[in-house]
Amino acid sequence: MSTSTTFPSSVAAYFGGVKSALLSVFSLVLMGTYIGMGALAHDVGVSSGWLALSTMLVWAAPAQLIMISALGTGGTLLEVALAVTLSATRLFPMVVALLPLLRSPGTRLRDMLLPTHFTSISMWVESLRLLPAVAREHRIAFCNGLSCGYMGTAVTFGFVGYYLAAGLPPLLAGVLLFLTPMSFFLSTVSNARMMIDRLALGFGLALGPLLAYWGVQLDLLWTGIIGGGLAYAVHRVREATQ
Amino acid sequence: MKAAVVEFGPYLILIIVGFLPNEVWRVVGLLTARGLNEDSELVILSRTVATALLAGVIAKLILFSTGELANIPILVRVGAAMCAFVAYLLMKRSVFAGVIAGEVALLFGGFLFVH
Numbered sequence: 244m245s246t247s248t249t250f251p252s253s254v255a256a257y258f259g260g261v262k263s264a265l266l267s268v269f270s271l272v273l274m275g276t277y278i279g280m281g282a283l284a285h286d287v288g289v290s291s292g293w294l295a296l297s298t299m300l301v302w303a304a305p306a307q308l309i310m311i312s313a314l315g316t317g318g319t320l321l322e323v324a325l326a327v328t329l330s331a332t333r334l335f336p337m338v339v340a341l342l343p344l345l346r347s348p349g350t351r352l353r354d355m356l357l358p359t360h361f362t363s364i365s366m367w368v369e370s371l372r373l374l375p376a377v378a379r380e381h382r383i384a385f386c387n388g389l390s391c392g393y394m395g396t397a398v399t400f401g402f403v404g405y406y407l408a409a410g411l412p413p414l415l416a417g418v419l420l421f422l423t424p425m426s427f428f429l430s431t432v433s434n435a436r437m438m439i440d441r442l443a444l445g446f447g448l449a450l451g452p453l454l455a456y457w458g459v460q461l462d463l464l465w466t467g468i469i470g471g472g473l474a475y476a477v478h479r480v481r482e483a484t485q
Numbered sequence: 486m487k488a489a490v491v492e493f494g495p496y497l498i499l500i501i502v503g504f505l506p507n508e509v510w511r512v513v514g515l516l517t518a519r520g521l522n523e524d525s526e527l528v529i530l531s532r533t534v535a536t537a538l539l540a541g542v543i544a545k546l547i548l549f550s551t552g553e554l555a556n557i558p559i560l561v562r563v564g565a566a567m568c569a570f571v572a573y574l575l576m577k578r579s580v581f582a583g584v585i586a587g588e589v590a591l592l593f594g595g596f597l598f599v600h
Contacts, residue, residue, distance in 0.1 A: 268580050268581050268584055271584070279552075289495060290495070293495050293496065293499065296496070296499065297499050297503055300499065300500070300503065300504040300508075301499075301503045301504055301507050301508075303507055306503060306506075306507045307503070310499075310502060310503045313486045313502075314486050314487070314490065316486075318486055319486070319489075320486065320489050320498070320501065320502055323486060323502045324501065324502040324505075324506045325506070327502060327503060327506040327507050328506035328507065328509065328510070330507075331506065331507040331508075331509070331510045331511075332510055333510075333535060333538050333539070333542075334507070334510040334511050334514060335510040335511075335513055335514045335517070335531075336514070336531035336532070336534040336535040336538070337514065337531075337535045338510075338511050338513075338514025338515055338517075338518060339514045339517050339518045339521070339527065339528060339531035340528055340531040340532040340535055341518075342514070342515065342518035342521075343518060343521050343522050343523040343525070343528050344523050346522075352515075352519070355515055356515075359511045359512065359514065359515045360508070360511060362511055362514070364539060364542075367535070368539075371532075413553045413556060414553075414557075414592065414595050414596065414599065416552065416553035416554075417552075417553040417554045417556060417557050417591070417595060418588055418591055418592055418595070420550070420551075420552055420553060420554040421554055421562070421565070421587070421588060421591050422584065422588065423546060424542075424543045424546035424547045424566070425565075425566065425569050425583070425584045425587040425588065426580065426584050427539065427542070427543050427546075428543045428547075428566065428569070428570075429569060429570070429573050429580040429583040429584060429587075430580050431536065431539060431540065431543070432570070432573065433573070433578055433580055435536070439529070439533060440532070440533070440536055442533075443532075443533040443534075443536035443537045443540070444536055444537070444540045445540075446537050446540070447536060447537030447538060447539065447540025447541045447543075447544070448540045448541070448543065448544045449544075450537070450541060451540060451541025451542065451543075451544040451545050452541075452544045452545055452548045452549065454541075455545055455549060462541070462545075463538055463541050463542060463545070464538070466537055466538055466540075466541030467534045467535065467537050467538030467541065468534060469537075470533075470534075470537030470538070470540065470541065471530065471532075471533035471534030471535070471536065471537040471538070472530070472533070472534070474533040474536075474537065475529065475530045475533045475534075478529075478533075
């Protein structure tokens, strides 16, 4: 599926990343998500410039949704900040899993700052899929290009949604919302080549709704810790017995 | 929040309740990942935790939908997800083809059951 990609320079790698972003299914997802986000921001009454800045600074759709809906419905500053930080815990394991893929012997900490900030679900899934085929010295540039492609799409379609807010037909709005779980689902399936990743995926799919149904607090965090921990444990046992 | 927006201005609010509480986890990840290589156990464990968490998000988005998606019956949503998976397998593991198939199934099912 992914063939080895070589670039003549870092600049070429950067634009290779931008191209991969624009051609991937996730730009479609981001269009759908941010049209919805733009419409919500319009209804709540924040400016379109504020929405664009929040997309660039926060760069996490769940956190933005929490923040923008809270602007409409209330909640104290502390409550909103707490809800945002809980939704953002997923970024921690993602960054830890991604950065070692980007590092080469001469990499400095400051070269990692942009990829760290850019880490989000779509970028993470695509990076894990595409980076192994990219030469190590060009991975950071490629990853930054990929992220800029996604962020540019999100900011642009935030504006589109903001000024189109007049109301999509409900069924079409539902179809747009369905883009996110569908594309995350199939991309994660397609990334899970190894048994350990398939186990993590399966455990997560089962545990997520179960814990939510039981009304467990911080259900997604526990889904990650228990599901991921189980997959890891099975992998260790299999390694030890082989 | 509304009063706070008036008092501090929307951009300061964005930094305090949006940017900082979100970004802190990325920075903690950056500091944790220093010196680790991609085969280290902590990195593998982080990948499984992130994958399981993401899978949980996906399942919840399909089963406990919000917004306009919630108006489409759950059986249609689950059925559409299955169509997407089958199409993905049939079409040489194409994510794009799978997503399109899932969307068409949802549109069709939604049209049939809601209208």
